[in-house]
Amino acid sequence: MTLADVAARARVSAATVSRVLSGNYPVAESTRARVLRAVDELEYVVNGPASALAAATSDLVGVLVNDIADPFFGIIAGAVQSEMGSAMGAESGRHGEKLAVICNTGGSPERELNYLTLLQRQRAAAVVLTGGAVEHPDHMAAVAAKASRLASSGTRVVLCGRPPIEDAVTLTFDNRGGARRLTEHLLTLGHRRIGYVAGPAERTTTRDRLEGHRAAMSAAGLDEGTQRLTVHGLYDRSSGYDATLELLRRDQALTAIVAANDTIALGVCAALRDQGLRIPDDVSVAGFDDLPFSADAVPALTTVRLPLHEAGARAGRLALGREPQPPGGVAMVRSELMARASTAPPRATK
Amino acid sequence: MTLADVAARARVSAATVSRVLSGNYPVAESTRARVLRAVDELEYVVNGPASALAAATSDLVGVLVNDIADPFFGIIAGAVQSEMGSAMGAESGRHGEKLAVICNTGGSPERELNYLTLLQRQRAAAVVLTGGAVEHPDHMAAVAAKASRLASSGTRVVLCGRPPIEDAVTLTFDNRGGARRLTEHLLTLGHRRIGYVAGPAERTTTRDRLEGHRAAMSAAGLDEGTQRLTVHGLYDRSSGYDATLELLRRDQALTAIVAANDTIALGVCAALRDQGLRIPDDVSVAGFDDLPFSADAVPALTTVRLPLHEAGARAGRLALGREPQPPGGVAMVRSELMARASTAPPRATK
DNA sequence: CTGTTAGCGCTTTCAG
DNA sequence: CTGAAAGCGCTAACAG
Numbered sequence: 162m163t164l165a166d167v168a169a170r171a172r173v174s175a176a177t178v179s180r181v182l183s184g185n186y187p188v189a190e191s192t193r194a195r196v197l198r199a200v201d202e203l204e205y206v207v208n209g210p211a212s213a214l215a216a217a218t219s220d221l222v223g224v225l226v227n228d229i230a231d232p233f234f235g236i237i238a239g240a241v242q243s244e245m246g247s248a249m250g251a252e253s254g255r256h257g258e259k260l261a262v263i264c265n266t267g268g269s270p271e272r273e274l275n276y277l278t279l280l281q282r283q284r285a286a287a288v289v290l291t292g293g294a295v296e297h298p299d300h301m302a303a304v305a306a307k308a309s310r311l312a313s314s315g316t317r318v319v320l321c322g323r324p325p326i327e328d329a330v331t332l333t334f335d336n337r338g339g340a341r342r343l344t345e346h347l348l349t350l351g352h353r354r355i356g357y358v359a360g361p362a363e364r365t366t367t368r369d370r371l372e373g374h375r376a377a378m379s380a381a382g383l384d385e386g387t388q389r390l391t392v393h394g395l396y397d398r399s400s401g402y403d404a405t406l407e408l409l410r411r412d413q414a415l416t417a418i419v420a421a422n423d424t425i426a427l428g429v430c431a432a433l434r435d436q437g438l439r440i441p442d443d444v445s446v447a448g449f450d451d452l453p454f455s456a457d458a459v460p461a462l463t464t465v466r467l468p469l470h471e472a473g474a475r476a477g478r479l480a481l482g483r484e485p486q487p488p489g490g491v492a493m494v495r496s497e498l499m500a501r502a503s504t505a506p507p508r509a510t511k
Numbered sequence: 512m513t514l515a516d517v518a519a520r521a522r523v524s525a526a527t528v529s530r531v532l533s534g535n536y537p538v539a540e541s542t543r544a545r546v547l548r549a550v551d552e553l554e555y556v557v558n559g560p561a562s563a564l565a566a567a568t569s570d571l572v573g574v575l576v577n578d579i580a581d582p583f584f585g586i587i588a589g590a591v592q593s594e595m596g597s598a599m600g601a602e603s604g605r606h607g608e609k610l611a612v613i614c615n616t617g618g619s620p621e622r623e624l625n626y627l628t629l630l631q632r633q634r635a636a637a638v639v640l641t642g643g644a645v646e647h648p649d650h651m652a653a654v655a656a657k658a659s660r661l662a663s664s665g666t667r668v669v670l671c672g673r674p675p676i677e678d679a680v681t682l683t684f685d686n687r688g689g690a691r692r693l694t695e696h697l698l699t700l701g702h703r704r705i706g707y708v709a710g711p712a713e714r715t716t717t718r719d720r721l722e723g724h725r726a727a728m729s730a731a732g733l734d735e736g737t738q739r740l741t742v743h744g745l746y747d748r749s750s751g752y753d754a755t756l757e758l759l760r761r762d763q764a765l766t767a768i769v770a771a772n773d774t775i776a777l778g779v780c781a782a783l784r785d786q787g788l789r790i791p792d793d794v795s796v797a798g799f800d801d802l803p804f805s806a807d808a809v810p811a812l813t814t815v816r817l818p819l820h821e822a823g824a825r826a827g828r829l830a831l832g833r834e835p836q837p838p839g840g841v842a843m844v845r846s847e848l849m850a851r852a853s854t855a856p857p858r859a860t861k
Numbered sequence: 862c863t864g865t866t867a868g869c870g871c872t873t874t875c876a877g
Numbered sequence: 878c879t880g881a882a883a884g885c886g887c888t889a890a891c892a893g
Contacts, residue, residue: 204660214558230582232582234585262610263614282558427804
């Protein structure tokens with residue numbers, strides 16, 4: 162079942178069928194109808210690889226995420242994807258639609274590079290890299306190199322939630338500012354002994370949030386001990402749990418714990434409860450991201466809201482070239498403090 | 512940068528380079544090395560569309576999910592994808608690797624069909640359909656038709672978590688059995704007035720779980736009222752919240768609420784708390800799926816565990832033809848009751 | 862507005 | 878074991 166078959170049935174040339182299907186060229190209404198009917202009758206579906214080869218571009222858009230099981234990435238990826246299908250009508254066989262494909266790197270630099278190669282091989286129309294980047298120098302150079310190679314071969318490269326690189330449009334997240342305001346909130350409540358559960362050391366997101374926290378602590382003259390009250394782990398629940406136990410070991414008199422994200426914060430809460438400590442009466446807890454479950458946690462989690470859906474949608478539009486690039490190719494996504502019940506003034510008795 | 516460039520540099524024919532790269536044909540070790548070096552020096556990356564066209568197959572594997580922001584699907588999709596990259600070595604440019612791409616249908620039948628067409632157009636190597644199917648007759652017929660067309664053109668079709676169809680290998684989930692055991696657990700605790708918050712009416716998952724629940728109620732002679740104490744909504748938190756308010760309106764003396772999944776259960780808990788009801792003292796709550804956050808909820812949520820990661824991984828292997836098909840093309844994934852703190856005997860005073 | 866004519870870059874018989 | 882040659886199905890000038 163090929164274009165030629167359709168052409169024969171519609172009694173036109175293959176070129177005409179191609180023009181009807183891609184819709185980017187004037188075709189007489191009568192012929193167009195005839196072609197469309199033939200397409201229907203034959204249940205013809207364009208051969209993607211063939212057209213990608215001939216046109217030297219494909220309709221694939223790759224979305225790289227660090228962990229698709231984490232709603233943080235699920236929300237962003239879903240939003241990117243929702244921008245692609247907007248015009249998807251009922252008629253099958255037609256094309257012009259982009260196929261956004263989500264690739265799960267698991268946070269591994271090698272897999273990230275591998276997917277980039279895979280997408281380059283597919284001649285993807287665009288690539289969206291989401292979430293914190295790994296800061297290892299070699300890897301950063303490798304990614305930057307791949308990105309410019311992609312860009313120079315016509316693939317649009319969009320970054321969402323990581324630092325800018327050349328040849329890419331970037332949406333950075335206000336991790337530093339948000340983290341800083343969050344810790345300031347705790348400071349304002351009167352906390353002085355604040356533990357921090359950070360993510361993996363080499364991630365940019367981890368570093369930015371930690372810097373924001375430290376900036377707030379420094380400004381309050383609390384450099385001392387801040388270092389000692391920081392524990393690194395993964396961006397998951399069990400790391401939060403373990404880190405909390407470790408923090409408690411280091412300082413029994415802690416009155417607050419800030420987690421690098423909401424998922425970690427969940428683990429922090431679990432550990433605190435298992436230790437017989439009440440939230441926020443004994444220890445205040447705060448997270449970051451404001452994932453859907455955070456507002457429902459008990460007590461509701463104080464956190465920093467990042468408009469993930471909007472950011473993902475915008476990244477998708479940027480990837481399609483449907484939105485003008487921000488000045489300088491970089492735009493920052495603002496974050497917002499969500500003060501809820503998991504944070505309160507420290508107990509006077511402590 | 513094409514095969515021909517590499518061939519010229521390695522002083523061999525294009526055919527030889529192709530053979531080295533696909534590795535499915537004997538080539539002298541010395542030439543192979545020469546070719547590989549040329550590939551490296553030129554940073555050559557195979558043109559996917561071109562090779563897909565020539566070979567009439569691509570290395571794309573599509574994974575359709577109803578809602579990628581929901582960890583239920585994130586976990587399955589991540590697991591499918593993790594089976595693909597297993598052999599991904601460091602060398603770029605090489606191929607043979609599959610690219611698993613996740614497509615988010617948002618639960619819309621049209622988008623599901625559209626993605627199927629898109630994947631058919633890409634001549635995908637396999638397609639994995641996950642999660643409950645929409646039971647509208649027309650749509651089921653359309654999906655079945657698409658599936659057999661895909662199958663007949665060499666695309667493997669795998670179903671994960673939905674009822675079997677012809678031309679597809681299927682992994683069904685034990686939704687009915689799990690739901691039944693869950694309600695039995697509540698019955699055993701002494702509950703009689705049990706509310707049920709179901710998912711969207713037309714989903715197979717919704718129906719199966721509801722049937723399991725009703726079967727348990729019937730067996731206990733509790734048909735009466737079961738119908739009245741069932742409310743349908745979406746598989747999300749706010750539906751659970753609203754449904755709970757509605758249930759309470761219908762029967763103030765409810766002692767337990769079963770939710771069609773954990774996310775809904777979260778909303779149920781929130782509503783109950785907002786109404787000043789304690790869990791499980793006043794009302795017991797149960798969910799389904801055992802997502803990661805469920806064990807951490809307060810109180811820990813009683814639910815039915817589905818081995819999502821294993822199921823997804825198996826679906827991935829099936830899609831790659833790396834695992835023998837189960838007898839009859841259908842295998843059932845067992846579920847397991849996880850009795851936790853959110854369920855307890857009803858208050859004697861009620 | 863429509864047809865003709867070349868390829869796009871790779872795979873794969875078929876010879877050697 | 879390697880090369881030559883014939884497409885895979887579609888698109889994009891270029892005429893008409």
